[in-house]
Amino acid sequence: MNELDINHLIDNKTGRQSRLIFHEKQIYELEQERLFGRCWLFLAHDCQLPEPGDYFRTFMGEDEVLVIRQKDKSINAFLNTCTHRGNRICKADQGNARSFVCSYHGWSFGADGSLVGVPLEEEAYHNQLDKSKFGLRKVARVASYKGLIFGNFDPEAPSLEDYLGDIKWYLDVWLDAMPEGSELIGTTQKIEYAVNWKMPVENVCGDGYHAGWAHAGVMTVAASMNVGLSVGNTDMDASLGASITGMNGHSVLAILDGYAGYAFYPDPSRAISYLDTNRHTAIDRLGEFRGRNLWGANQNITIFPNLQILPGLNWLRVYHPRGPGKIEMWTWAMVEKEMPDDLKQMILDNVCRTFGGAGMFDNDDGDNFVASTRLNQGWQTRQQDVYWNMAVDMGKEHSRPEMPGVVSEGLVCEQNQRYFYRRWQEVMSAQSWADIPNYNGLEEARATEQR
Amino acid sequence: MSRLPVSSPVDTETYLALQGLLFAEARLLDNEQYEDWLDMLSDDVHYYMPMPVRYQRDEKENAARALDANIFNDYKDQLKLRVSRFRTGFVWAENPQNHLRHLVSNIEVFPGEIDSEWRVLSVVTVHRNRLDSEEHRMIVSRTDTWRTEGDQVKLAERNMVFNHAVIPDSNLNIFF
Incomplete structure (x- = not known):
């Protein structure tokens, strides 16, 4: 797959995509090398491994990694594979x-x-094994942002702070609205x-349409608030929400009413009372707009390429590819630390x-996604393109102060899906981070127009 | 769970009666007779299935552990809500109707903590076939409390162990 091919797979001006x-x-393997091998990938939350020696077994793309809290409280991550014959080192989840x-x-x-012990080191290896050369392969970079720990295989990648860029302003609505910050709760739902x-990813990133x-079905029985969408897609109210991109592949789908994160609780009164009690604190810390409109509302935040954080609906999800x-x-579920235990x-x-293994929303999506993937096994079928072309030429994109x-x-x-795939195309076709553009705000929109 | 004796001391008649309830329940679930199934549950039923986590055998018991994330942690209101979702006719993943079969085995019956209750162990294997050859099989072990209420015996508690580290299907639009 050469760079020209990547550029032909997606046309951002028309929203056309090749199903390939x-x-x-071949494209999947290039994703492993260039996307998952270069981007900052979510590893764990600080609260999941608080003490030295605490570990968490996870994945970066298809690579299995072991995340370990060090004696000095810093975090390291390693490929979870023995340097001798490649067996798995750690088998427990955590x-x-x-x-x-x-x-x-x-x-x-x-x-x-570090490799600290080798059986029969003297008798069989005759003390000729240089153990310092056989430590576990370290993930090149590990960094965290307000409790979220990320790893990156690429030493040349920008810093995590720069990589996240403008999306931090939205992330802070969850991470920083309250003085003690946030945590993940509950075991991992896999x-x-x-x-x-x-x-x-494309669905959660921008697809309010679905x-x-x-x-x-679930909207009929579980929705207790207006979120600007109607059962059966008979009507919509665009004023309640916004699709926000222009942040290097990261995006937000936001409801702006300050409450709608709890719209799918049959009785949201407990959550609403928490929001009303603490609203002034959120406004003090985040300012009027974020404190009043975003905190408590739902935001679908996508951190490129495979992390989604939904403050309001209160879950965090990572997608590990398996071919x-x-x-x-x-x-995982996520909460603010100050929330009372019952909440x-x-x-x-x-x-x-709603969004777990027997989650009434999630359980609607899988069947559609599986078919959209499976049908591409047909040779004729996958020669036919698919589209993200809703309002593609309408010039609806603008900035808000x-x-x-x-x-x-x-x-x-x-819009969000088109930007996600444009970033996919940019990272996939670049030889190194030096070739990957860094946009801010409307600059990114203008660059789209010029393509 | 408290340790149960190796053999069950209940009489054959009681055993067969409770086995009959489990088989009837499986038939109702296979046939999507969910309202009839809800009638088999006590009003205070707790229907509970945590997501499993693997620790080393020698992991310290007092090590910090996360709260259970539960595949199900439902009382009757939540179970009714799930059923009412099916009944909207808008659950596209169940249309056409999927092949669904509950195979109930390993049934053991013990006296409950009070006279009118029984502790019933069982294993349910669920076979599901969506379209074409798309099939999934899931195995869940169950510890139930069945309670006499008037002339009926109702399910008061079902504590389930999902015997898979990863849920192997895109949806669990079913009960176990």
């Missing part, structure tokens, strides 16, 4: 350990990744299903009931 991006193994012993020949590694990883139709046609989707438990339960990014009114708008 959901199917071809825990606490002083060292990790490979179950194949007994090589042992310290929490800092779901594997037969879908290309980009399908659920909500009234694909989720008509072009499969993913493992990991979800935290209520949020955890509601997240599981109160918020960073490129804004279109409403949740029903395919």
